[in-house]
Amino acid sequence: MTTIDTSAPGERAARPNMAQFLSRYGTFAAFILLVLFNLIVTPNFLSWQTLNVNLTQVATIVIVAVGMTLVIATGGIDLSVGSLMAIAGTVAPMIFMGKVLPIENMGILILLSFILPVLLVMAFGWFNGVLVTRFSIQPIIATLVLFIAGRGIAQVATNGNLQVFKNPDFQFIAMGRIAGIPAQVIIMIIVAVLAHCLIRYTVIGRQIIAVGGNEKAARLTGIPVRRVKTFVYIVSGALAGVAGLIVVARNSASDANLVGLGMELDAIAAVAVGGSLLTGGRANIVGTVLGAFVIQLVRYTLLANGVPDAAALIVKAGLIVVAVFIQQRAKA
Amino acid sequence: MLKTLSRPFMAKSSGDFARLGVLLALAGLILFGALRYDNFISPFNILSFLRYNSMFALIALGMAFVIITGGIDLSVGGVAAMASVVAAYLSPYGWFPGLAGGMVAGLIAGAINGLIITRMRIQPFIATLAMMLAAYGTALLLANNQSVSVSYDTGFTMIGQDDFLGFPIPAWIAALAYVLGWVFLERHPAGRHVLAIGDGEATANLMGLKVEKTLFAVYALSGLLAGLAGVILASQFGAGQPTEGVGWELFAIASVVVGGTLLTGGSGSVGATLAGALLLAMVFNVLNFENGLGWISLSAYWQSVIRGSFLLVVVVLQARLMKKTEA
Numbered sequence: 001m002t003t004i005d006t007s008a009p010g011e012r013a014a015r016p017n018m019a020q021f022l023s024r025y026g027t028f029a030a031f032i033l034l035v036l037f038n039l040i041v042t043p044n045f046l047s048w049q050t051l052n053v054n055l056t057q058v059a060t061i062v063i064v065a066v067g068m069t070l071v072i073a074t075g076g077i078d079l080s081v082g083s084l085m086a087i088a089g090t091v092a093p094m095i096f097m098g099k100v101l102p103i104e105n106m107g108i109l110i111l112l113s114f115i116l117p118v119l120l121v122m123a124f125g126w127f128n129g130v131l132v133t134r135f136s137i138q139p140i141i142a143t144l145v146l147f148i149a150g151r152g153i154a155q156v157a158t159n160g161n162l163q164v165f166k167n168p169d170f171q172f173i174a175m176g177r178i179a180g181i182p183a184q185v186i187i188m189i190i191v192a193v194l195a196h197c198l199i200r201y202t203v204i205g206r207q208i209i210a211v212g213g214n215e216k217a218a219r220l221t222g223i224p225v226r227r228v229k230t231f232v233y234i235v236s237g238a239l240a241g242v243a244g245l246i247v248v249a250r251n252s253a254s255d256a257n258l259v260g261l262g263m264e265l266d267a268i269a270a271v272a273v274g275g276s277l278l279t280g281g282r283a284n285i286v287g288t289v290l291g292a293f294v295i296q297l298v299r300y301t302l303l304a305n306g307v308p309d310a311a312a313l314i315v316k317a318g319l320i321v322v323a324v325f326i327q328q329r330a331k332a
Numbered sequence: 333m334l335k336t337l338s339r340p341f342m343a344k345s346s347g348d349f350a351r352l353g354v355l356l357a358l359a360g361l362i363l364f365g366a367l368r369y370d371n372f373i374s375p376f377n378i379l380s381f382l383r384y385n386s387m388f389a390l391i392a393l394g395m396a397f398v399i400i401t402g403g404i405d406l407s408v409g410g411v412a413a414m415a416s417v418v419a420a421y422l423s424p425y426g427w428f429p430g431l432a433g434g435m436v437a438g439l440i441a442g443a444i445n446g447l448i449i450t451r452m453r454i455q456p457f458i459a460t461l462a463m464m465l466a467a468y469g470t471a472l473l474l475a476n477n478q479s480v481s482v483s484y485d486t487g488f489t490m491i492g493q494d495d496f497l498g499f500p501i502p503a504w505i506a507a508l509a510y511v512l513g514w515v516f517l518e519r520h521p522a523g524r525h526v527l528a529i530g531d532g533e534a535t536a537n538l539m540g541l542k543v544e545k546t547l548f549a550v551y552a553l554s555g556l557l558a559g560l561a562g563v564i565l566a567s568q569f570g571a572g573q574p575t576e577g578v579g580w581e582l583f584a585i586a587s588v589v590v591g592g593t594l595l596t597g598g599s600g601s602v603g604a605t606l607a608g609a610l611l612l613a614m615v616f617n618v619l620n621f622e623n624g625l626g627w628i629s630l631s632a633y634w635q636s637v638i639r640g641s642f643l644l645v646v647v648v649l650q651a652r653l654m655k656k657t658e659a
Contacts, residue, residue, distance in 0.1 A: 077457070135652075137595075146640065149644075278458060314466045317465040321458070328454070
């Protein structure tokens with residue numbers, strides 16, 4: 001294990017195997033190790049409450065990371081997810097508090113406050129896709145535009161003010177339970193299963209992988225590359241929107257400055273830790289879910305043991321670099 | 333074959349076009365401001381404009397070098413915040429320890445970026461995104477989640493607040509950095525290596541250029557300049573600020589791109605980057621004056637929307653120009 005950095009010729013051949021092993025089982029091993037560590041060190045780890053806290057917090061990361069997995073599979077990246085969460089999370093309360101639409105019926109307002117924000121951020125996702133496909137702008141730059149402007153739009157819409165609300169019907173997506181399971185956890189499971197089936201069993205799923213694997217070849221075989229790419233940005237936008245709704249519903253408040261802040265990194269980290277190559281051509285949804293759990297568990301472990309939040313940031317940064325490094329080694 | 337042959341030509345012509353455009357836009361904007369607002373061409377406005385925007389100009393310079401190699405540095409804002417905290421802590425020991433400390437902190441962060449990118453072969457945006465996180469984390473840890481006031485007794489605040497020969501010291505620092513940067517890129521062999529790497533890393537490698545060393549140096553330089561900007565930040569506002577710097581990377585990237593530097597690397601100019609930074613800053617200066625007139629009222633939150641739209645317009649224009657020259 002300690003030989004990984006030595007450059008003796010005999011060990012050089014062993015290196016890729018080590019990386020491949022880590023790439024395949026590393027995430028799962030890290031997850032198990034984290035759980036074991038917490039069982040020994042963290043007080044009260046084995047409780048329903050701990051499980052509850054971690055599941056509800058990981059749900060939004062998983063939902064956004066699934067969209068990110070699809071984008072990354074095409075060889076792209078979506079830095080705008082956090083800002084899109086802020087937009088959806090800002091618009092929804094404005095709708096059900098009756099600030100934008102002259103509708104009296106509360107039921108319809110609630111329904112619209114689920115649908116319209118998500119449609120709105122899907123439009124922003126489409127905009128990302130257009131920049132990437134029609135204007136051939138690199139995904140990092142194209143989505144950087146909304147990364148900064150998107151949060152600005154949410155802040156301008158509320159003038160930076162906090163929106164506080166109490167609306168049990170709307171907040172069902174975060175507070176509600178179906179058969180004892182938190183609603184957001186159910187949404188998380190549905191999203192992950194659908195995405196997994198999309199990648200495995202549908203034409204567009206295979207096309208996503210093909211585009212990321214070799215774009216030129218994909219185009220020559222008749223795959224509508226532009227449409228496939230635009231599609232993944234729209235999906236990523238939609239999932240970010242859903243996550244934004246969950247976050248504000250959970251907090252009973254919407255703060256455009258904070259909703260989804262730093263989510264792009266959590267999502268990218270989940271994808272990288274989960275074993276999808278950041279250069280595209282692979283989409284491992286199960287890995288991404290596991291990656292999100294590892295990231296959540298790392299954060300929980302640090303916080304539960306009194307490590308300051310700021311130090312947790314540094315640990316996360318290191319985790320991202322190591323995970324990406326291992327993926328690239330495994331491929332080489 | 334035709335495509336490879338036409339590429340340098342294409343890059344050059346679209347770059348030239350953008351450079352001319354940015355100078356025209358800058359001149360037009362200054363003229364507009366001078367005619368419309370009373371105190372636009374006053375010494376006070378000009379000097380405070382230069383004093384405040386020197387930080388951004390420094391970061392844009394480092395970003396220009398990084399982007400010319402075909403990379404990107406998303407960590408500059410976080411690194412500047414961290415450097416401002418380090419500088420504030422060292423300011424009681426004199427202005428020099430404060431200055432040097434901030435710059436060394438930036439240099440270390442940049443060097444780590446360079447090592448991760450060249451040794452571990454991790455894409456620049458991932459490496460620097462992680463560094464952004466780590467730098468903010470370090471800044472917050474060092475500062476205990478608060479801003480750290482600087483010492484006013486040791487002359488540290490003079491770096492950001494005083495004048496020399498009638499011009500703000502930060503403006504002198506930025507001017508010096510740009511002159512050095514220009515000489516390096518246009519006149520020094522190593523500067524040509526930077527351009528060659530951006531044009532094609534594999535080819536540059538085959539030509540025997542020290543690709544890894546140059547890449548490492550470029551990220552270290554970007555970190556150093558971000559550190560310097562952090563020192564000026566702390567000195568100008570009297571405090572090390574661990575949460576400042578959000579969105580600075582965007583300002584820097586936009587300045588570089590406005591200056592006609594291709595985001596794909598291989599071409600670019602130091603002078604045009606300065607013009608780009610000045611243009612972007614001038615847009616905000618004009619908007620501030622417009623706010624003062626009372627015709628429109630733009631909250632601070634509009635800043636990020638405008639920055640984003642600005643970047644959008646520029647990259648779309650650049651993409652269009654590239655397509656046209658390609659056709």
